Amino acid sequence: MVSRYQQPFNILKNCTFGAPNDPCMQEYQQQQPFKTYGTNGILAGIKKRHTAGGKEPELFIFGGPSRFEGYEPGFAGKAIADPRYFTWTILKGHTRNRSGYVRIRSQDPTQPPEINFRYFNDGHDGDYDLTAVREGIEFVRTINQRAEQLSWLDTNHGNEIVPGPDIDTKTEMDAFIKKEAWGHHASCSNKMGHLSDPKAVVDNQFKVIGTENVRIVDASIFPTIPGLFIVLPIYMIAEKASDDILREAYLHDQKTS
Template identity: 35%
Template sequence: MQQFDYVIVGAGSAGSALASRLTESGKYTALLLEAGGSDRTFWVQMPLGYGKVFHDPSVNWRYTTEPDPNLDNQRSYWPRGKVLGGSSSINAMVWVRGHPNDYAEWGAAAPGWGWDEVAPVFHRMEDWDGPANPTRGTGGPQAVHDVKDEVHPLTRSYLEAAEQAGIATNPDYNAANMEGAACYQISSRGGIRASAARSYLWPAKKRRNLDIQTRAHVTRILFDGTRAVGVEYRQNGQTRTAHAHAEVILCGGAINSPQLLQLSGIGPSAVLQNHGIEVLSESPNVGRNLQDHLGSDIYYRATVPTLNQELRPMLGKLRAGLRYILTRKGPLSLSLNQGGGFVRLDPEAPGPDLQLYFSPVSYTRAPVGVRPLMNPDPFRGFLMGFSPCKPTSTGYLQIRSPDPMAAPELHPNYLDTEYDRAMMLKGIHLMRRIARSPALQSVIESEMTPGADITSDDQIAAYIRQKAWTVFHQCSTCRMGRDAGVSVVDARLRVHGIQGLRVADASIFPTIPTGNTNAPAIMVGERASDLILQDAKG
């Protein structure tokens, strides 16, 4: 049995940050176990390469939900990173801290997680290359890139149209004010993806007190009574064990952390007993309270060139590829969603209630089960979309088998509340209002979907049920809180009723943040290191 102070399960967004911080003093040893492999591949490191790895099983868990009655019984495809860096290695890189009200919600559920506590953590994480601002960090491990001088001309048209529709341009939505239309900041440096692995693990990999093991799939947590003492994992066809003198910390993300807890006997007793798993601790909220952002969009045919003309033809692909290889610039160095922003439709809302997306390229989403290359459409087109920031519908996940290699059941339960359904309708109406502004109206040939003939709320609602998509922000399945009756971990991320075991990843979010979830997930890893090191000092 291998012996370490800390065993960390999952080298994703939070796990990478946590492993780096726990070992930087040299005082403690840590084993970091990642089920996936190396992130040192071209398609991971190139920012726009996420279109290539969107269905790649070598770096992607490729989860599929159960049929959702609220989406006409369709399944949703949930890519999640199975690689060093986790989903930060395959995501769209959009960097959003969230709104202070998000953390007011967190602090109410778990003291110590309010904006005043987490803002300094975001600050120390960042290496922001945009205009100097006292709220933005520089010199931190995590690169954050300001893209506004590199976006496609059509993205500038979008910003102008939004302004004409009454939505002012915000030069930095991660600073004091979040609201407004914007170019999205991304986690990259020098045209290369700045995943959590590249930012935190690459500089730490030579430390003698940090052991990083890949292709190491953890199958269960080991206990002495109700104290976690290690883990069992499979690697290269062999079953191995590792012992933690201090703690085991789960950083598997919103799907894998609750799955591992259930496989190890911590979860809803009925679920565990149904699969013949002995109940170590009845914890009914493990896998519950699943939240996600659900989006919808409108396809437009354009009268002017879009990125389709640059990235669809083979010659265009070659030119873009050559430009990227030689200069690390061009569309391959950016994200598809170059623009977007945040708006507050309800004046009584405590923060933005709708996130906007603008992509100067269009592509057709394939049905679940089809594995296409994400290829631009053959015509001039672009996409404008949105997602409600604070959805109120919740779903759940649970193991479908005691086999740790079997994917769990995923029940998103989208659009289950009247609030969520109403916000989706409002989103379509806002997209059309922006599209009617002169700056975009002058470049739009036609609305392709849902189409100009889809006008009533009933028709729009039917379109949304058929075409809505996940924004890949699953969270809250091991949520944090003081009350063990409604949460899984306490404010110090310790699993209720268990000793020596914590969870530190997006699963602990008490509520879903406003915007993309990668920055908050990395922040959780950073904040967890503070708490663990404080407790280690006694």
């Protein structure tokens, strides 16, 4: 969700993002504390429970002074071209949607598989995810309204441009979400599980069940999505896989020596 304000944000004042004689880069190189380039660019991050959900926060809503509408060619330059923009990003985690699939298109290994996440409209948990994201949009709008009243974001008026004030009803917001929502941290397509589980692809040592000398060590092996961001669990499984491989090699050497 993107808003445009009447004046630049002070945190970006004088920053030219790497152009010659960039004063913000000079501050960073001098290791001055609490300066713009010494941060991740996010001013606020909020974990939120879906009102129809359980104990775990399923929404992570974070915002910063930029114009970000998704990953596309030239997105970084667009994000920083005008310091009057502010973007809230709404992350929906812990999905229980199991309707997505990965299918082989042909016997040609160079052909990419067909991947369909089926995020929404599956009649089950995808619909639940849709309502959660809509709730995130409504929540961000209350933040923006309150922040302007308290001058938290800026002292001047903001104008929502994405999705925009014309998108306001449940039907309009749902259509916007279906068109704009995306994800790039795919996981759980090669489930780790017991040999008796017909949906299990790898065992507890990452070995592909029914094969020899083949392991999978990436985000696909999680039985369920592990949290809001999966990078740390990926580090953890990589460490475990390393231990498993080294242990097996050591035991093999012991038997053959």
